[in-house]
Structures are given as structure tokens and as C-alpha cells.
Amino acid sequence: MINKDFLCIKNIIKSVTKDSCPNSINFHMHSTYSDGSLSPIEIYNQALELNIDHYAITDHHSVDAYLELVKIIESDYLDSSFFPKLWTGIEITCLLKGCLVHVLGLGFDPSSKHLLPYVEHRSAIGNELLASNVVDSIHNANGIAVLAHPARYKLPFDILINEASKLNFDAVETWYNYERAPIWIPSEFICDKIFDCANSYSLLSTCGTDTHGLSLLRR
Template identity: 85%
Template sequence: MEKEKETIQLVSMSYIHSPELINIIKSITKNSCPNSVNFHMHSTYSDGSLTAKQIYNQAIELNIDHYAITDHHSVDAYIELSKINDSIYKERSNFPKLWTGIEITCLLKGCLVHVLGLGFDHNSKYLLPYVDHKAAIGKELLASTVVDSIHKANGIAVLAHPARYKLPFYLLINEASKLGFDAVETWYNYERACNWIPSEYVCDKIFDCANSYSLLSTCGTDSHGLSLLRR
């Protein structure tokens, strides 16, 4: 028992303090990603190239403050990292905070879109239709159901990269606001530049649109490759 008490938990995490996460998101600017905050990335548990442990190591090396692994319909990366007690880094005074994350496919205004869930309880029964590595069907495919499920799991619902869909972003953001979305992934590199940078014109327009509906703005690299600094 004493030995267990002495064990140092080195992966800092949270899924029960949504007010804290909301305050972090409120502080995000176009310059926050990728060096300070990165709320969109993928591991080998879905379609990424990095393992969960490799992402963890990069987040430490890059001195990222807050990050979330948002694999498609999976929280396995979070579960894996929640078990890490890595003595290699025991001398560090602080660690990047890993928040729960997931990317869920759904229908919004009849358009297939992606929703990021952040800061939720990964053990919540409400997320069961969305954590089995495949898209939901029927009622569970509707954006309204996805948002409700994320909220019931004490999480935050974010419309991912709103300028990548068949419908204009302003229509989707308007509909998202009606359904109770909390935020929009405003700062995103639509050109997929080697050095990640938000696409200035479209992201500024998305920022104005999100603000007009009192929606928060998040950011993320949507990393699928070998670096968290680019897509």
C-alpha cells in the first residue's frame, strides 16, 4: 500500500472539470496552436502514424500545455496513457495535460461532419455508441444525439474544421449553435502547409461567425503523420 502511495503519476489528465477546460479554450488565440494547445490529433488507434506513447513523448518534448488525442470513434489512446508511470521524466516539475478526446462522424443539417468531444468521462455509458472504432447508425448518427451524448458524459462538443464540408461553414455553424454545440475548431490549416499555420482569411471569417453565435473557438493540427507540429 505504501509503495502505491509513493508511485508518481506523470501523465496529467482531466475529464471532470469542464469549467477548467472552458477557461482554457477561452484563452485560445490563433497563435496557441501547435506549441501551447493542440486539441486535434490522431494515433495508431485510428488513422494516425504515431503511437499513443510517441504522442505523449512529443507533447513533453514540445512543452505543450494542453492536448487531446481525438481518434476516430476510439478512446483507447487515452486509456493507454492513463496507465503510464514513466520514471524517465520523474524530475520534471510539470507535464502537458492530456484531456479526453474523440472525433465522431455524424449528420449535421443533412451533411456528414466531424464532431470533437473534449474533456468527457471516457467511462460514460452515453459514449458507448461512439467508441467501437466505427461510425454510428440510425439516431446515434444525428448531430443532435452526438452533442447530447457528449454533454451527458460531461464533455464539450466542438464542430471540427467547418470549412471542409459540402455545406458552407456559416450554415453549419448556425445549425451547430441551435443544437447546443459549445465550440468551433476555428484555427485550422486548410492548406496543409508543412509548417502548421491557421488559414488566415477563412479562419478569421469562421472566428467572426462563431463569435456571432457565442461559440468558443478551439484549435488543433489534426496530426496524422509523424509530427504534432503539422497535419
């Protein structure tokens, strides 16, 4: 059964353009719960200062940052409508067409039993490492499955996106700063090609800074 959060985040992703990140929508960042430099509360404070509309902390194989922030936000007894919308997020390592890739899960139920193999701060093994099983697990948890930064792998992005479409991925992380420029900007030529490729398979396009450092405005 598809819940309203799934439909809501899907509509938000449909609105993403190359100009959405980093100031409006940022669906890829890391906290100290994986390999990031910012604590969850530091991410939260920056999201407030930057007036970000929607964001997700996508730690590797962990949802602890989300759970921590939800407690803090709820304990403030403040009107959440005035704050950036925090969505559940995770980054999962898996095999797609025999190539090691990363998959982002967005908007899922963090308590879902279907995600248990992927939220234990370690990479999956065996059949759980297959992209098909990762996508199914994210979908069973009412989430969106996204192929992260498709031009960073050993196989060409068009081959990986084609395979992702066959496995019912929902989206591709199209807008990404591959050059790691100090001022975040999507790499125009490659991102435009990825956008066209994703569209040819009716896949949505997301964006994110993939922040590991001290600013949500850059990687």
C-alpha cells in the same frame, strides 16, 4: 451536474487564440488507434519535447489512446504538474443539417455509458448518427462538443455553424490549416471569417493540427 474538469477545459478553450496552436494547445490529433501514424507513447513524448501545455488525442470513435497513456503516466510515479495536460478526446462522424461532419468531444468522462455508441471503432448508425444525439451524449458525459474544421464540408461553414449553435455545440475548431502547409499555420482569411461567425453565435474557438503523420507540428 457540471464537474470541475468541464469548467477547467472550458476556461482553457476561452484562452485559445490563433497563436495557441501548435506549440501551446493542440486539441486535434490522431494515433495508431485510428488513422494516425504515431503511437500514443510517441505522441506523449513529442508533447513533452515541444512543451505543449494542453493536448487531446482525438481518434475516430475510440478513446483507447487516452486510456493507454493514463496507465503509462500513472505508472511513472512522477509529478504530473511538470508534464503537458492530457485531456480526453474523440472525433465522431455524424450528420448536421443532412451533411456529414466531424464532431470533437473534449474533456469528457471516458467511462461514461452515454458514449458507448461512439467508442467502438466504428461509425454510428440510425438516430445515433444525428449530430443532436452526438452533442447530447458528449454533454451527458460532461464534455465539450466542438464542430471540427467547419470549412471542409459540402455545406458552407456559416450554415453549419448556425445549425451547430441551435444544437448547443460549445465551440468551433476555428484555427485550422486548410492548405496543409508544411509549417502549421491557421489559414488566415477563412479562419478569421470562421472566428467572426462563431463569435456571432457565442461559440468558443478551439485549435488543433489534426495530426495524422509523424509530427504534432503539422497535419
